[in-house]
Amino acid sequence: MxxxxxxxxxxxxxxxxxxxxxxxxxxxxxxxxxxxxxxxxxxxxxxxxxxxxxxxxxxxxxxxPDPVEIDAKPEDIAIDIVYQDEDVVVVNKPQGMVVHPSLGHENHTLVNALLYHIKDLSGINGKIRPGIVHRIDKDTSGLLMVAKNDVAHEKLAEQLSEKTARREYIGLVHGVIENDKGTIDAPIGRDPKNRKKFTVIENGKPSVTHFEVLERFKEFTLLKLQLETGRTHQIRVHLAYIGFKMAGDPLYGPRKTLPGNGQFLHATSLSFEHPRTGERLSFTVPLPDIFEETLDYARRR
Known part of the structure; x- marks a missing residue:
């Protein structure tokens, strides 16, 4: 209605x-x-x-009016399935792929690919987001977990809520960060001046990001980042807030300064307790080729 x-x-x-x-x-x-x-x-x-x-x-x-429901259809799109059992799938999403269908992105999403390759997916998030427990941005690459049934979905979502699931990212930012480690604790909400963006705002949702410097370059810093919360665009917003914008970020970063498309942000590690057995599962994937090439480029500069 x-x-x-x-x-x-x-x-x-x-x-x-x-x-x-x-x-x-x-x-x-x-x-x-x-x-x-x-x-x-x-x-x-x-x-x-x-x-x-x-x-x-x-x-x-x-x-x-009632929203127009998008019918997600299976598509034969190759995806990198890192792990799979009767309850859980772990996928290494490529940069440039949208996680689930929406207006303007009805097809060619990760969900379309999952529906083709995976027989059963949880239905908690409806027909548009089957199996999707958490998301990463279109132009962020890397690991995310997918639930194959509703019980698994609830238990995985609970781990995200209770912050027992661990998610680590590798990101390249503009500028040289002097502190070896740090924590950004600042609330995030929708930007009142630009509906496409999020920002640090007084009445936003609590948001915490931890960072550690991995390598410094003349004009950039390579970071390991750990999410304590999972707000939309959280890492990108937090780093922009402290003055170190994500390299290649088309929304929050400076004008294009590096080769490649989209921000250089990769969900490199993921760990959680298996929803059925309770065993701790940990996964790590390497940086995409374009990311490695960009790091070589930054070192040469």
Whole structure:
């Protein structure tokens, strides 16, 4: 069923679409503008325009239509399955692959590949994210765990929540970090100025990232990073926050300065307790070739 919302303006000023975007942050501004155009939004009982300036005592009604469900289909896409048993799959995701389908990325995702190669996947996250316990960004490569049944999914998700699953990354950042080790403890939330980005913000969710310097170059630093929490874009946001932006990052970093596509961030290690046996499982994969080539390039510079 569609959802309905009603808002009464107190002292708000500004555009109607911006006001609704602030109230419904999980929807893009363009999506809200589409609802306004389709007359699913009314102001004082009448259709309005996106650029209408809301006034005190305005009564705004919005009927959010049912989302269009994407049907994830199996695709014969080669994936690097590092480990598999009756409960769990560990996959080494390549850079450039989206984890699950969404509007704009309906096909060619990791989920499409998993549906082809794996017979059973957990259904807790629905048809769009079968088996997906946690995600990594499209342009981040490396390890993630996938659940083959709901019991395994719940136990793996519980380990992430309780911080007993361990995830380590290797990342290359701009600038030379002087401290050998450090912890970034700063809350993260959606950037109010840019809906595509996240930022350190006072009312954000608690977020903690640990780092250790592996190698220093003239203009870059290679880091080992450990996640204590798993917020969207957490590592990229935290490093940008302390002034060391991820190399190659198209969203938070500087303009393109290195060969390759996307940020140089790789989920290199993953460990967790097996959901059935309780045995501690640990996995490590090497850096992708493009990452190694970039490190050679940084050393030569």
């Amino acid at each position: 569609s959802e309905s919302y009603t808002y009464t303006i107190n002292n708000e000023e500004g555009r109607l679409d911006k006001f609704l975007n602030d109230q419904l942050p999980d929807n893009s501004r363009s999506q809200i503008q589409s609802w306004i155009k389709d007359e699913q939004v009314t102001v004082n009982g009448e259709p309005s325009k996106a650029n209408y300036k809301v006034q005190k005592d305005d009564l705004i009604d919005i009927s959010v």
